[in-house]
Amino acid sequence: MAIHPQEQARLAGRPASPGNAAEPVFAVRGLWKVYGPKAGALLTSPELKALSAPELKARTGAVAAVRDVSFDVVPGEVFVVMGLSGSGKSTLVRCLTRLVEPTAGEIGFEGTDLLDAGAGTLRDLRRHKMAMVFQHFGLLPHRRVLDNVAYGLEIRGAGRAERYARAREVLELVGLSGSEGSYPDQLSGGMQQRVGLARALAGDPDVLLFDEPFSALDPLIRRDMQNEVLRLHHEVGKTLVFVTHDLSEALRLGDRILIMRDGGLVQLGTGAELVGAPADDYVRDFVSDIPKAQVLTLRWVLREPRPGDDLEGPVLGPDVLVSAAARAVLADDRTVRVVEHGQLLGVVGREEVVAVLAGVDDAT
Numbered sequence: 001m002a003i004h005p006q007e008q009a010r011l012a013g014r015p016a017s018p019g020n021a022a023e024p025v026f027a028v029r030g031l032w033k034v035y036g037p038k039a040g041a042l043l044t045s046p047e048l049k050a051l052s053a054p055e056l057k058a059r060t061g062a063v064a065a066v067r068d069v070s071f072d073v074v075p076g077e078v079f080v081v082m083g084l085s086g087s088g089k090s091t092l093v094r095c096l097t098r099l100v101e102p103t104a105g106e107i108g109f110e111g112t113d114l115l116d117a118g119a120g121t122l123r124d125l126r127r128h129k130m131a132m133v134f135q136h137f138g139l140l141p142h143r144r145v146l147d148n149v150a151y152g153l154e155i156r157g158a159g160r161a162e163r164y165a166r167a168r169e170v171l172e173l174v175g176l177s178g179s180e181g182s183y184p185d186q187l188s189g190g191m192q193q194r195v196g197l198a199r200a201l202a203g204d205p206d207v208l209l210f211d212e213p214f215s216a217l218d219p220l221i222r223r224d225m226q227n228e229v230l231r232l233h234h235e236v237g238k239t240l241v242f243v244t245h246d247l248s249e250a251l252r253l254g255d256r257i258l259i260m261r262d263g264g265l266v267q268l269g270t271g272a273e274l275v276g277a278p279a280d281d282y283v284r285d286f287v288s289d290i291p292k293a294q295v296l297t298l299r300w301v302l303r304e305p306r307p308g309d310d311l312e313g314p315v316l317g318p319d320v321l322v323s324a325a326a327r328a329v330l331a332d333d334r335t336v337r338v339v340e341h342g343q344l345l346g347v348v349g350r351e352e353v354v355a356v357l358a359g360v361d362d363a364t
Ligand SMILES: Nc1ncnc2c1ncn2[C@@H]1O[C@H](COP(=O)(O)OP(=O)(O)OP(=O)(O)O)[C@@H](O)[C@H]1O
Pocket: 035, 036, 063, 064, 065, 083, 084, 085, 086, 087, 088, 089, 090, 091, 092, 245
Protein backbone atom coordinates (compact mmCIF):
# COMPACT_ATOMS: atom_id res chain seq x y z
CA MET A 1 0.00 0.00 0.00
CA ALA A 2 0.98 3.63 -0.04
CA ILE A 3 3.98 4.68 2.01
CA HIS A 4 3.07 7.65 4.15
CA PRO A 5 5.47 10.61 3.84
CA GLN A 6 6.33 10.30 7.53
CA GLU A 7 7.42 6.77 6.83
CA GLN A 8 9.71 8.16 4.16
CA ALA A 9 11.26 10.41 6.76
CA ARG A 10 12.51 7.41 8.65
CA LEU A 11 14.48 6.49 5.58
CA ALA A 12 16.29 9.82 5.60
CA GLY A 13 20.03 9.42 5.66
CA ARG A 14 20.27 6.33 3.52
CA PRO A 15 22.91 6.56 0.82
CA ALA A 16 21.74 7.54 -2.67
CA SER A 17 21.12 4.60 -4.93
CA PRO A 18 24.33 4.57 -7.04
CA GLY A 19 26.91 2.27 -5.59
CA ASN A 20 25.00 1.41 -2.45
CA ALA A 21 26.57 -1.98 -2.23
CA ALA A 22 30.06 -0.85 -3.25
CA GLU A 23 32.83 -0.10 -0.79
CA PRO A 24 32.57 3.52 0.34
CA VAL A 25 35.13 6.00 -0.96
CA PHE A 26 35.25 7.51 2.53
CA ALA A 27 34.00 5.70 5.63
CA VAL A 28 34.12 8.17 8.50
CA ARG A 29 33.40 7.03 12.05
CA GLY A 30 33.31 9.05 15.25
CA LEU A 31 35.55 11.78 13.82
CA TRP A 32 36.70 14.62 16.08
CA LYS A 33 38.92 17.62 15.49
CA VAL A 34 39.53 19.68 18.58
CA TYR A 35 41.75 22.77 18.48
CA GLY A 36 43.47 23.83 21.66
CA PRO A 37 46.05 22.61 24.12
CA LYS A 38 45.65 19.01 25.30
CA ALA A 39 42.87 18.43 22.79
CA GLY A 40 43.40 14.66 22.75
CA ALA A 41 43.30 14.44 26.53
CA LEU A 42 39.94 16.22 26.63
CA LEU A 43 38.41 13.42 24.61
CA THR A 44 39.31 10.81 27.19
CA SER A 45 36.73 12.42 29.47
CA PRO A 46 33.19 11.14 28.77
CA GLU A 47 31.86 14.20 30.58
CA LEU A 48 33.69 16.66 28.30
CA LYS A 49 32.87 14.64 25.18
CA ALA A 50 29.20 14.93 26.01
CA LEU A 51 29.33 18.74 25.98
CA SER A 52 28.20 20.74 22.96
CA ALA A 53 30.95 22.68 21.15
CA PRO A 54 29.99 26.03 22.77
CA GLU A 55 29.87 24.38 26.24
CA LEU A 56 33.24 22.73 25.70
CA LYS A 57 34.71 26.06 24.62
CA ALA A 58 33.30 27.81 27.70
CA ARG A 59 34.61 25.09 30.04
CA THR A 60 38.05 24.44 28.54
CA GLY A 61 38.78 27.02 25.84
CA ALA A 62 39.12 24.21 23.26
CA VAL A 63 37.24 24.41 19.94
CA ALA A 64 35.52 21.23 18.75
CA ALA A 65 35.52 22.06 15.03
CA VAL A 66 34.37 18.53 14.18
CA ARG A 67 32.44 16.73 16.85
CA ASP A 68 31.79 12.97 16.63
CA VAL A 69 30.81 12.84 12.96
CA SER A 70 30.12 9.59 11.07
CA PHE A 71 29.11 9.05 7.44
CA ASP A 72 29.99 7.22 4.22
CA VAL A 73 30.65 8.77 0.83
CA VAL A 74 29.66 6.25 -1.84
CA PRO A 75 31.39 5.94 -5.23
CA GLY A 76 30.09 8.24 -7.92
CA GLU A 77 27.99 10.50 -5.73
CA VAL A 78 28.17 14.26 -5.25
CA PHE A 79 28.37 14.59 -1.48
CA VAL A 80 27.84 18.11 -0.19
CA VAL A 81 28.86 19.40 3.25
CA MET A 82 26.83 22.44 4.23
CA GLY A 83 26.49 24.70 7.24
CA LEU A 84 26.88 28.25 8.44
CA SER A 85 30.26 29.91 8.72
CA GLY A 86 32.29 28.29 11.50
CA SER A 87 30.21 25.09 11.60
CA GLY A 88 33.26 22.97 10.74
CA LYS A 89 32.84 22.23 7.02
CA SER A 90 36.39 23.09 5.94
CA THR A 91 37.93 21.32 8.88
CA LEU A 92 35.89 18.18 8.17
CA VAL A 93 36.88 18.08 4.49
CA ARG A 94 40.53 18.81 5.28
CA CYS A 95 40.50 15.89 7.71
CA LEU A 96 39.50 13.64 4.79
CA THR A 97 42.90 14.22 3.18
CA ARG A 98 44.69 14.76 6.49
CA LEU A 99 45.54 18.30 5.54
CA VAL A 100 44.14 18.75 9.02
CA GLU A 101 45.09 15.99 11.46
CA PRO A 102 42.00 14.54 13.19
CA THR A 103 42.05 14.33 16.99
CA ALA A 104 40.08 11.07 17.20
CA GLY A 105 37.97 8.70 15.13
CA GLU A 106 38.44 6.64 11.99
CA ILE A 107 38.61 7.45 8.29
CA GLY A 108 38.64 4.66 5.72
CA PHE A 109 39.58 5.65 2.17
CA GLU A 110 38.74 2.95 -0.37
CA GLY A 111 39.44 0.36 2.30
CA THR A 112 42.73 1.90 3.53
CA ASP A 113 42.87 3.13 7.12
CA LEU A 114 43.79 6.73 6.39
CA LEU A 115 44.74 7.67 9.95
CA ASP A 116 47.15 4.76 10.10
CA ALA A 117 48.74 5.55 6.72
CA GLY A 118 52.42 6.51 6.75
CA ALA A 119 53.82 9.55 4.97
CA GLY A 120 54.58 7.58 1.77
CA THR A 121 51.11 6.04 1.48
CA LEU A 122 49.51 9.39 2.21
CA ARG A 123 51.59 11.12 -0.45
CA ASP A 124 50.65 8.47 -3.01
CA LEU A 125 46.96 8.74 -2.16
CA ARG A 126 47.06 12.53 -2.45
CA ARG A 127 48.92 12.40 -5.75
CA HIS A 128 46.96 9.69 -7.46
CA LYS A 129 43.59 9.27 -5.80
CA MET A 130 42.42 12.64 -4.45
CA ALA A 131 42.51 16.21 -5.70
CA MET A 132 41.42 19.41 -4.01
CA VAL A 133 39.93 22.55 -5.54
CA PHE A 134 39.99 25.65 -3.33
CA GLN A 135 38.33 29.02 -3.46
CA HIS A 136 41.67 30.70 -4.15
CA PHE A 137 42.81 28.89 -7.18
CA GLY A 138 46.43 28.52 -6.14
CA LEU A 139 47.67 28.94 -9.71
CA LEU A 140 51.30 29.73 -10.36
CA PRO A 141 51.24 33.30 -11.72
CA HIS A 142 54.39 33.08 -13.83
CA ARG A 143 53.40 29.89 -15.61
CA ARG A 144 51.07 29.65 -18.57
CA VAL A 145 47.73 27.91 -18.15
CA LEU A 146 49.07 24.82 -19.92
CA ASP A 147 52.08 24.68 -17.59
CA ASN A 148 49.91 25.19 -14.53
CA VAL A 149 47.88 22.12 -15.45
CA ALA A 150 50.90 20.07 -16.52
CA TYR A 151 52.76 20.99 -13.32
CA GLY A 152 50.62 18.71 -11.16
CA LEU A 153 51.53 15.83 -13.44
CA GLU A 154 55.21 16.75 -13.30
CA ILE A 155 55.30 16.20 -9.56
CA ARG A 156 53.54 12.90 -10.15
CA GLY A 157 56.45 11.88 -12.33
CA ALA A 158 54.79 11.88 -15.78
CA GLY A 159 57.02 12.44 -18.85
CA ARG A 160 56.93 15.77 -20.69
CA ALA A 161 54.99 14.65 -23.78
CA GLU A 162 52.46 12.80 -21.65
CA ARG A 163 51.98 15.79 -19.32
CA TYR A 164 51.30 18.23 -22.09
CA ALA A 165 49.01 15.87 -23.99
CA ARG A 166 46.98 15.25 -20.85
CA ALA A 167 46.96 18.95 -19.92
CA ARG A 168 45.54 19.85 -23.36
CA GLU A 169 42.96 17.12 -23.02
CA VAL A 170 41.63 18.31 -19.64
CA LEU A 171 41.74 21.97 -20.70
CA GLU A 172 39.50 21.02 -23.58
CA LEU A 173 37.24 19.14 -21.16
CA VAL A 174 36.71 22.28 -19.06
CA GLY A 175 36.19 24.49 -22.12
CA LEU A 176 39.55 26.28 -22.11
CA SER A 177 40.98 25.23 -25.45
CA GLY A 178 42.62 28.30 -26.91
CA SER A 179 43.71 29.70 -23.53
CA GLU A 180 46.65 27.34 -23.05
CA GLY A 181 49.20 30.11 -23.60
CA SER A 182 47.57 32.71 -21.34
CA TYR A 183 48.84 33.61 -17.90
CA PRO A 184 46.43 33.29 -14.96
CA ASP A 185 46.02 37.06 -14.47
CA GLN A 186 44.85 37.37 -18.06
CA LEU A 187 41.83 35.20 -17.25
CA SER A 188 38.56 36.01 -15.49
CA GLY A 189 37.85 34.48 -12.04
CA GLY A 190 35.58 31.86 -13.60
CA MET A 191 38.23 30.87 -16.14
CA GLN A 192 40.89 30.68 -13.44
CA GLN A 193 38.65 28.35 -11.50
CA ARG A 194 38.29 26.22 -14.64
CA VAL A 195 42.09 25.97 -14.72
CA GLY A 196 41.95 24.85 -11.08
CA LEU A 197 39.38 22.26 -12.08
CA ALA A 198 41.49 21.09 -15.03
CA ARG A 199 44.51 20.77 -12.78
CA ALA A 200 42.51 18.67 -10.32
CA LEU A 201 41.19 16.43 -13.09
CA ALA A 202 44.55 16.04 -14.81
CA GLY A 203 45.82 13.31 -12.51
CA ASP A 204 42.59 11.32 -12.98
CA PRO A 205 41.86 11.08 -9.23
CA ASP A 206 39.05 8.93 -7.84
CA VAL A 207 37.68 11.78 -5.76
CA LEU A 208 37.67 15.57 -6.05
CA LEU A 209 37.23 17.66 -2.94
CA PHE A 210 35.96 21.21 -3.38
CA ASP A 211 36.19 23.74 -0.55
CA GLU A 212 33.81 26.60 -1.36
CA PRO A 213 35.35 26.88 -4.82
CA PHE A 214 32.86 29.33 -6.24
CA SER A 215 32.23 31.64 -3.27
CA ALA A 216 34.33 34.45 -4.73
CA LEU A 217 32.64 34.34 -8.14
CA ASP A 218 29.74 36.55 -9.11
CA PRO A 219 26.33 34.82 -9.27
CA LEU A 220 26.13 34.25 -13.02
CA ILE A 221 29.65 32.87 -13.30
CA ARG A 222 28.95 30.84 -10.23
CA ARG A 223 25.95 29.25 -11.87
CA ASP A 224 28.03 28.55 -14.96
CA MET A 225 30.60 26.78 -12.83
CA GLN A 226 27.95 24.73 -11.03
CA ASN A 227 26.68 23.59 -14.43
CA GLU A 228 30.25 22.83 -15.40
CA VAL A 229 30.72 20.65 -12.33
CA LEU A 230 27.47 18.81 -13.05
CA ARG A 231 28.45 18.28 -16.67
CA LEU A 232 31.91 17.02 -15.72
CA HIS A 233 30.43 14.80 -13.06
CA HIS A 234 28.14 13.34 -15.69
CA GLU A 235 30.98 12.89 -18.18
CA VAL A 236 33.77 11.61 -15.98
CA GLY A 237 31.70 10.10 -13.16
CA LYS A 238 34.09 10.99 -10.32
CA THR A 239 33.09 11.04 -6.70
CA LEU A 240 32.82 14.66 -5.56
CA VAL A 241 32.85 16.07 -2.05
CA PHE A 242 31.74 19.68 -2.12
CA VAL A 243 31.72 22.23 0.71
CA THR A 244 29.34 25.17 0.52
CA HIS A 245 27.38 27.44 2.83
CA ASP A 246 24.81 28.06 0.11
CA LEU A 247 21.74 25.82 0.25
CA SER A 248 20.67 26.42 -3.34
CA GLU A 249 24.16 25.39 -4.49
CA ALA A 250 23.94 22.32 -2.25
CA LEU A 251 20.55 21.36 -3.68
CA ARG A 252 21.68 21.89 -7.26
CA LEU A 253 24.80 19.79 -6.92
CA GLY A 254 24.31 17.29 -4.13
CA ASP A 255 23.04 13.74 -4.40
CA ARG A 256 23.21 13.90 -0.61
CA ILE A 257 23.82 16.79 1.73
CA LEU A 258 25.37 16.67 5.19
CA ILE A 259 24.30 19.59 7.35
CA MET A 260 26.67 20.66 10.13
CA ARG A 261 26.18 22.86 13.15
CA ASP A 262 28.79 23.57 15.83
CA GLY A 263 30.99 20.77 14.48
CA GLY A 264 28.25 18.14 14.65
CA LEU A 265 26.20 16.38 11.99
CA VAL A 266 22.62 17.61 12.15
CA GLN A 267 21.17 15.74 9.18
CA LEU A 268 22.36 13.73 6.21
CA GLY A 269 20.01 13.14 3.33
CA THR A 270 18.90 13.96 -0.18
CA GLY A 271 17.61 17.45 -0.89
CA ALA A 272 14.07 16.09 -0.82
CA GLU A 273 14.69 14.47 2.56
CA LEU A 274 16.00 17.71 4.05
CA VAL A 275 13.09 19.70 2.67
CA GLY A 276 10.46 17.02 3.25
CA ALA A 277 11.57 15.88 6.70
CA PRO A 278 13.93 18.42 8.32
CA ALA A 279 15.56 16.87 11.40
CA ASP A 280 15.14 19.97 13.55
CA ASP A 281 14.38 23.69 13.52
CA TYR A 282 17.89 24.55 12.33
CA VAL A 283 17.39 22.54 9.13
CA ARG A 284 13.78 23.71 8.86
CA ASP A 285 15.03 27.32 8.93
CA PHE A 286 17.66 26.57 6.31
CA VAL A 287 15.14 25.12 3.87
CA SER A 288 12.26 27.49 4.61
CA ASP A 289 12.86 29.72 1.58
CA ILE A 290 13.40 26.94 -0.92
CA PRO A 291 10.63 26.49 -3.52
CA LYS A 292 9.52 23.07 -2.32
CA ALA A 293 7.92 22.00 -5.61
CA GLN A 294 11.36 22.07 -7.23
CA VAL A 295 12.87 19.75 -4.65
CA LEU A 296 10.10 17.43 -3.48
CA THR A 297 9.09 14.49 -5.61
CA LEU A 298 5.67 12.84 -5.76
CA ARG A 299 6.96 10.22 -3.32
CA TRP A 300 6.84 12.94 -0.67
CA VAL A 301 3.31 14.12 -1.24
CA LEU A 302 1.38 11.01 -2.23
CA ARG A 303 -1.42 9.75 -0.02
CA GLU A 304 -3.53 6.63 0.21
CA PRO A 305 -6.51 6.51 -2.16
CA ARG A 306 -9.79 7.63 -0.61
CA PRO A 307 -13.30 6.54 -1.50
CA GLY A 308 -14.42 8.73 -4.38
CA ASP A 309 -10.95 9.05 -5.96
CA ASP A 310 -11.08 8.31 -9.66
CA LEU A 311 -8.34 5.75 -10.12
CA GLU A 312 -8.42 5.72 -13.90
CA GLY A 313 -6.28 8.88 -14.08
CA PRO A 314 -2.73 9.43 -15.36
CA VAL A 315 0.19 7.43 -13.98
CA LEU A 316 3.49 9.01 -12.92
CA GLY A 317 6.63 7.69 -11.24
CA PRO A 318 7.45 8.57 -7.61
CA ASP A 319 10.63 10.44 -8.50
CA VAL A 320 8.94 13.04 -10.68
CA LEU A 321 9.30 16.51 -9.14
CA VAL A 322 6.09 18.10 -7.95
CA SER A 323 6.85 21.11 -10.16
CA ALA A 324 7.07 18.83 -13.21
CA ALA A 325 3.88 16.95 -12.30
CA ALA A 326 1.86 20.04 -11.44
CA ARG A 327 0.44 20.63 -14.90
CA ALA A 328 -0.70 17.00 -15.33
CA VAL A 329 -2.29 16.93 -11.87
CA LEU A 330 -3.99 20.30 -12.08
CA ALA A 331 -5.31 19.70 -15.60
CA ASP A 332 -7.10 16.48 -14.72
CA ASP A 333 -10.16 15.93 -12.54
CA ARG A 334 -8.94 12.47 -11.69
CA THR A 335 -6.21 11.76 -9.16
CA VAL A 336 -2.78 10.88 -10.51
CA ARG A 337 -1.63 7.40 -9.59
CA VAL A 338 1.97 7.11 -8.44
CA VAL A 339 3.31 3.76 -9.56
CA GLU A 340 6.73 2.17 -9.10
CA HIS A 341 7.70 -1.21 -10.56
CA GLY A 342 4.05 -1.86 -11.38
CA GLN A 343 2.97 -1.23 -7.78
CA LEU A 344 0.61 1.55 -6.76
CA LEU A 345 2.38 3.60 -4.07
CA GLY A 346 -0.43 6.11 -3.66
CA VAL A 347 -2.20 8.95 -5.38
CA VAL A 348 -1.72 12.68 -5.75
CA GLY A 349 -4.55 15.11 -6.29
CA ARG A 350 -4.88 18.87 -6.71
CA GLU A 351 -4.97 19.41 -2.97
CA GLU A 352 -1.52 17.94 -2.41
CA VAL A 353 0.07 19.76 -5.34
CA VAL A 354 -1.44 23.12 -4.48
CA ALA A 355 -0.26 22.77 -0.88
CA VAL A 356 3.34 22.23 -2.04
CA LEU A 357 3.16 25.03 -4.60
CA ALA A 358 1.84 27.33 -1.91
CA GLY A 359 4.63 26.26 0.44
CA VAL A 360 2.25 24.97 3.11
CA ASP A 361 4.31 23.01 5.63
CA ASP A 362 1.63 20.41 6.32
CA ALA A 363 2.06 19.17 2.77
CA THR A 364 5.22 17.53 3.91
N1 LIG B 1 43.69 26.34 13.12
C1 LIG B 1 42.67 26.59 13.94
N2 LIG B 1 42.88 26.86 15.25
C2 LIG B 1 41.85 27.09 16.09
N3 LIG B 1 40.54 27.08 15.72
C3 LIG B 1 40.28 26.82 14.43
C4 LIG B 1 41.31 26.57 13.48
N4 LIG B 1 40.73 26.33 12.26
C5 LIG B 1 39.40 26.45 12.46
N5 LIG B 1 39.12 26.73 13.75
C6 LIG B 1 37.79 26.90 14.35
O1 LIG B 1 37.04 25.73 14.08
C7 LIG B 1 35.68 26.05 13.82
C8 LIG B 1 35.28 25.51 12.46
O2 LIG B 1 35.99 26.20 11.44
P1 LIG B 1 35.86 25.84 9.90
O3 LIG B 1 36.73 26.78 9.14
O4 LIG B 1 36.07 24.39 9.69
O5 LIG B 1 34.32 26.18 9.64
P2 LIG B 1 33.58 26.42 8.27
O6 LIG B 1 32.21 25.87 8.45
O7 LIG B 1 34.38 25.87 7.14
O8 LIG B 1 33.52 27.99 8.20
P3 LIG B 1 33.69 28.97 6.95
O9 LIG B 1 32.51 28.73 6.05
O10 LIG B 1 33.67 30.32 7.58
O11 LIG B 1 35.01 28.62 6.31
C9 LIG B 1 35.57 27.56 13.92
O12 LIG B 1 35.13 27.87 15.22
C10 LIG B 1 37.00 28.02 13.71
O13 LIG B 1 37.23 29.24 14.37
